[in-house]
Amino acid sequence: MTADADHRTLHNRVLAELGPAIAAGDYGPGHVFTLESLARDFGVSRTVAREAVRVLESMRLVLSRPRTGITVRPAAEWSVYDPQLIRWRLAGPGRMAQLRTLTELRAAVEPPAAAAAARRATPAQRRALSELNEVMAETGRRGDLDRFLALDIEFHRRILELSGNEMFAGLSGVVAEVLAGRTQHRLMPVRPRPEALCLHAHVASAIEGGLPEVAEAAMRSIVREVVEALDGAGDGAPPGATAAG
Template sequence: MVSNTTQSQISSDLVTENAPLHLSIADSIADEIVNNKWEPKTNRKLEDIQKQYGISRTVAREATRLLASLGCVQFQRGTGVIACNPENWDDLNTRVITWKLHSPYRENELRALTELRLVVEPAAAAGCALRGDVEIRYKLGVIGHDMVKAVEENRLADFHELDIQFHTLLLANSGNPIFAKLSSIVESVLRGRVELNLYPQKPNKEAILNHKKVTQAIMEGDAAAASAAMHDIVAEVNTALGLAAL
């Protein structure tokens, strides 16, 4: 089972130091809604939001407009800003993914994203094996080698960054433009796992071996082997997190 984080951990992960003010306010409001501190279908006046966060009307408006564009709130004349059920938010938006990963929706979010990865990433690996150019194949091979070295030298932070590079580069170079668009989603879930301490302190040996199998298969143009090894990578995540993804 995936454990919850404290409110302070959620806030520190979501609000970055140099973020524009309206973005950090949107993060805080979304956090309220997704943690049921602002219940869906209830309303607040824009003036209440201004007062709560000590911000200008312009910043409050920009923050709530962003939230409205993602299905998090609605505007109603005479009523104000109405919170929407998180189940109806834009689930393919990376900001929404981050919000839900830092909330009680985390386990369902991880399960849904893992099911997406189980379908998309093996096909992307096969596509990269068939369509990826020589430079990309070589680069994936280098990343795979560096991942092994990072584990051997106990450089966990470097391993995490290399893992993100590996998966996003593969999706971006699968020859499928829709898969390429999903690379930011996979990056969000991988970074979310790091922030939430959902990676093992030492990466699973089988997972490392499967990354090597993927790069080898891509180098050899073996689409079936690349797909099978990639499926094993994501399936191992599913098992490790106890998600029961399909």
Template structure:
């Protein structure tokens, strides 16, 4: 059963990336079941399960006697964690990234304000751990570590709000950060300034300064957006 689940998950991801990346265009019919099974070396049951899930997520529609057709992005469940992750891992779409940044600009300053009000000692320690790893990643010129730490930092702030709806947006923030990293050069234009801004946000939350936490978050987002070709 576990192997079967892995197979259909793998098939689902392959098809999803092809759809999101444009290999399969909107309104295009997928290759026949037989052709896809042969290409991917999987059974029909695994392929059908993968298609069923992608239909649920809005990426595909099955038409009897016609075939399986690719749906336009307006039909996708854009807040679905899988769709967010797949979108971040294909070549980032500037329009998608622009939309993510708009959501971040609405959500994250308010989240930082709530974090300054509600964060526990352990929450602040988690935010600080993310920041410290960002510094260590930059000092070691380990860009993967830097990006992962940046994601942890921002997700830890969402966790600190104690708001379950905001906490669920962690995957969206992660997608935005990963997509941004793919679109920018591997070295930030102002890494020291970015680290200082994150440190200032950490301290604002530690000091329970809600207004400064909100302001610092907006400054971080504005600076990040300047580095992007969007």
């Protein structure tokens, strides 16, 4: 997704190891670190350990208190929208669960976002979206799955941005992650289903035509299929013919 965390600095490397471990539940809520132990275990200075802890603290993963140490907080208190945390969880054992919650979130947000785009986008933006859709459809029909995925991500990302709501736009990384993750998990057919392509076309033309309700309904159809596909598939169950979304 977005430029991965910069591993040039030492505290980021500590973070890249400690963060995923906590996110994965290796250290349960209530587990206590000390700066001393972190510095020792990671072979870094206290200062570097402190900077890493600051970041974890701002994500509400841990609580740092004098005399007590650095305590892991219960997962319910974490800042679950933090892009870093999302990435960590997607990289860990909770990947499938996280993919589910993110897909449900996507299903909630994208239809209203499409409606908003139909209301607010400029003519040029509408046209560009339709053109993008056509390239995407053509690529899908050709069966170039990698390139199709990239275009699909771009399509959804652009709608979120055209919604004119930065909170919606802020989820574009999440959507990219979900779409890419779904492909990795073979939850996608080799060739996108014609019905799905058709629905995408409806979304694009409804946005171009300034029809919020139509855009919202079409997008709702897309995400409904996606949610059902994910619900149907067990943890790694074989896909039937699923959506393209």
